Amino acid sequence: MILKLASSITAQPFLQSLIYGAICSTIILSVCALCVMSLIFLERKVSAWMQSRLGPNRVGPRGLLQMVADGIKLIRKEDIVHDQAMKFLFNLAPCIAVAAPFAAFATIPFSENVQVVDFELGIVYVFALTGFSILGILIAGYASVNRYSLLGALRATAQMISYEIPMIIALLGVLCFTETLSLRETVIYQQTNGWNILYAPISFIIFFIAATAECNRAPFDLVEAESELVAGFHTEYAGIKFAMFFFGEYVAMMLACSITVILFLGGWLAPFGFLPFAVGSILYTVWGLFWFVSKVAFLLFVMMWFRWTFPRLRIDQLMVFCWKVLIPFSMVNLLIMAVLSTFIKG
Structure with missing residues (x-):
């Protein structure tokens, strides 16, 4: 389906390959980012469950937005290079x-x-x-x-x-x-x-x-x-x-x-x-x-x-x-x- 979309945009095979690669890369990167955020949250919950703790539960309903808050925190931190x-x-x-x-x-x-x-x-x-x-x-x-x-x-x-x-x-x-x-x-x-x-x-x-x-x-x-x-x-x-x-x-x-x-x-x-x-x-x-x-x-x-x-x-x-x-x-x-x-x- 993505290849057909690239073919409809241009007839040049090289440009089709570039468009196809760019779209697929964007999809994979977006899915990976969402999966990583989910995995970090789940790992913190799993560790809390194994250690009889609650885990993240403050930001958002049941702590679901904790990873978003952590991501914003890391992005806003100063980039220090000694x-x-x-x-x-x-x-x-x-x-x-x-x-x-x-x-x-x-x-x-x-x-x-x-x-x-x-x-x-x-x-x-x-x-x-x-x-x-x-x-x-x-x-x-x-x-x-x-x-x-x-x-x-x-x-x-x-x-x-x-x-x-x-x-x-x-x-x-x-x-x-x-x-x-x-x-x-x-x-x-x-x-x-x-x-x-x-x-x-x-x-x-x-x-x-x-x-x-x-x-x-x-x-x-x-x-x-x-x-x-x-x-x-x-x-x-x-x-x-x-x-x-x-x-x-x-x-x-x-x-x-x-x-x-x-x-x-x-x-x-x-x-x-x-x-x-x-x-x-x-x-x-x-x-x-x-x-x-x-x-x-x-x-x-x-x-x-x-x-x-x-x-x-x-x-x-x-x-x-x-x-x-x-x-x-x-x-x-x-x-x-x-x-x-x-x-x-x-």
């Missing part, structure tokens, strides 16, 4: 932290007909951008010229690079069955063969744990351990730039859960093959979108549950858990998946 900071890199870092996970949503199939572009190498594209987001954190720590920021950035770099290894190895176990790098084709494969979590439950567990660590979420939030590093890599940031790092973290969470849903939980497919609407209809698209969002919301709740249940690991425990537990288990699991897929497919 004299010794590398100003260009200091300003560039939050932009990279937001842009990398945001751009990855371009290839996410939210439903059968809801996808900006279907790359044949969509999985490679997503993981390349998630790896690129490490640069934003590293640049932020380096450009701040602050020992705590630099230590937090180095921790983040070591953590994110390390946990990408078991995550990708777990992904290879899924590829043994699907034999495609297209996210859309991965969901279509599960439509006829069942959800991948049934064949690869260990891959699902390893992938989700590693994805949680990739997002720097507790209990893996060593990069901003307040008792050790003040606020980690964003110690020197304030106002809108601090909000951009916060925004990027929650967008990365949504991206990680979306990829997990696509790879293991059938994407937009309903459980048990339940299909009340004709394939290709608008209602079928809405039906698929509902199930995709529901699955992502459940995984986001699990991430919040992790944060407010498990204690933060030490840096040595964090790295030992990755290199001595997750990576060996993921390699053994990959061998089992390869043998199992060969046996099933004959």
